[in-house]
Amino acid sequence: MLKVANISDIPPLTGKVVMVEGNPVALINLGHKIIAWDNRCPHRGSSLADGIITDKVVQCRHHLWKFGTETGRALENSKILIKKYSVNIIGADIYLNI
Numbered sequence: 001m002l003k004v005a006n007i008s009d010i011p012p013l014t015g016k017v018v019m020v021e022g023n024p025v026a027l028i029n030l031g032h033k034i035i036a037w038d039n040r041c042p043h044r045g046s047s048l049a050d051g052i053i054t055d056k057v058v059q060c061r062h063h064l065w066k067f068g069t070e071t072g073r074a075l076e077n078s079k080i081l082i083k084k085y086s087v088n089i090i091g092a093d094i095y096l097n098i
Contacts, residue, residue, distance in 0.1 A: 001088060001095040007034070008092060015049030015058075020096060025085060027094060030055045030069055036085035036096055037072060041065055048082070 004018045005027055012031040017024050017039050024039035026049035039049050041060040048067070052059040057075070059066045066075040067082055074080035086097035 002098055003093050003095050004036075005094045006092050007089065007094060010034070010094075013053045013055070015051065015053060017047065017049045020085075020098065025096070026058075027087075028053055028058060028069070034087050034089065034094055035069060036087050036094075037067075038083040042074075042080055042082070 004020065005016060010016045010027055010029040012029050015026050015028045017026060026037045026039040028035045037048060039047055041048055043063050043065050046060050046062040048058055048060060051061050056069055057066050058069060067073065068075060072082040072084045088095040
């Protein structure tokens, strides 16, 4: 496990980018849990951490692609999937299982 942030670093319904082994990872606070995804939208590589975030959907700001927070799949095309990372919260610290 790798410590990447503290919960206080990510207000509810916002995201934060951390670098993990040279890859940008979006930490997204859904209000009730933290998810971690590859930060690059598969359409054009835009930051998902900077997207429009609700507890059910992350929407890329640039071309408005939407991804379900439970699955990481594009809502318009379920074949498109964002890489997810396993998250552990210990105290207020966020760890990723690499």
